[in-house]
Amino acid sequence: MEASCFEKIFGRCSELHCFAPGRVNLIGEHTDYNGGLVLPCAIDKGIHCAAARRTDLKLQFYSDSYPQDGVRVYHSDRPDLQHCWADYPFSVILALQGFGYQPASGCDFFFGSDLPEGAGLSSSAAVEVVTAFVLHELFFPFLSRQEMAVICQFAENRFIGVNCGIMDQFAVAMGKENCALLLDAHTLQHEYVPLKNAALVIVNSGVKHSLAASAYNQRRQECEYACRELNVSALCSLSPEEFERKKQSITSSLSRRRAFHAVTENQRVKQAAEALKRQDYREMGRLMRESHISLRDQYEVSCEELDLLAEAAWEIPGVYGARMTGGGFGGCTVNLMEPGTVSDFTGSISSAYLKKQGREPAVYPVSVSSGVTRCEE
Ligand code: GLA
Secondary structure, three states: OHHHHHHHHHOOOOOEEEEEEEEEEEEOOOOHHHOOEEEEEEEEEEEEEEEEEOOOOEEEEEEOOOHHHOOEEEEOOEOOOOOOOOHHHHHHHHHHHHOOOOOOOOEEEEEEEOOOOOOOOOHHHHHHHHHHHHHHHHOOOOOOHHHHHHHHHHHHHHHHOOOOOOHHHHHHHHOEOOEEEEEEOOOOOEEEEEOOOOEEEEEEEEEEOOOHHHHHHHHHHHHHHHHHHHOOOOHHHOOHHHHHHHHHHOOOHHHHHHHHHHHHHHHHHHHHHHHHHOOOHHHHHHHHHHHHHHHHHOOOOOOHHHHHHHHHHHOOOOEEEEEEEOOOOEEEEEEEEOOOOHHHHHHHHHHHHHHHHOOOOEEEEEOEEOOOEEOOO
16 A cells, blocks of 8 residues: 555655554553653554655655645755654654764655554654664664664654653564563663453543643653752662652652652552563553552643543443553553453443543554564565
8 A cells, every 4th residue: 555655656666665553551651761661562553654765865755644745855964854744754864874874875755654643652653663664674784673762762852852761662663462561761671571361442532732742841850850859860760668768858749749650650560560471450450540540640641531531441341451641641541451342341431431521532442563564565
């Protein structure tokens, strides 16, 4: 499909077609930039990209999500951004150059997506990582997946100006089929934890808050403030017991609550990974619920619609656990349930949301997939 779309837009054949998944985080929210643990999964929805090298140095990008923008033209020797979606893939190329990966020629890219945008499922990270992967296939065979994740995060921090952690890019690059990825965001050590005999369903509140990016950066600052007062380099280096002993040194009660979330959430990720290994989904569900409550009350990144979806899900038979997922302020919940209960769940959650919000949420049952890949032509 992407090959024929590429041809229609660029008037020639593409050389390759790659796919980068979106991700859903099971638990470990706002812990990555606090030097802690996260437990995301790559999902079977994502961004497709067809591409071909050029004979000049131009970089051309087209997205079927932004047909009105047409083909955006950039030059690899001019770091000028255009304040549109194509700055994301272009930033990755700028970042690659900064890390010493200079593509030998320009390239044309066509992007297609079945991942909702602004829903907290990492569509930005998927665009970034698929771009890096295409360049890996065409020019840089020694660029590792882990390095791609680091370079894409750098691109987003440095050129897009979003101060995100490493979780999204890492999950998109390194995800594995039917496994959650337990990642230590400080050391990048990671481990795959099988996710068997349970179904994963994402529910999209359809809410996008325009203040999400500034509120995200504000949370980071509140955590940095707490670190300075605690005299630690990262909040998640503290155990809950150490935090209890030291917490009075944080003078702002707001920062103390933010720090409490980060420290306890990190502990929950450890417990959740153990619970998943034992297939103890009741315990996993309990931890997901605690995570939601902490994000709602201590970190204050939830919203009315996400609370409604999580709280309604907790009451539905067959649901082990549910919580908001991603940065927050809108977006999606992640719901873990008994296989075989998905269609009843879909009906119940949709009618609960309809009753209170006057519209139905989008519900996506997902399977856990592998990270970015090259597709057969
Ligand atoms: C966004 C960021 C991630 C992470 C989450 C919150 O998705 O991109 O790095 O901080 O929010 O857990």
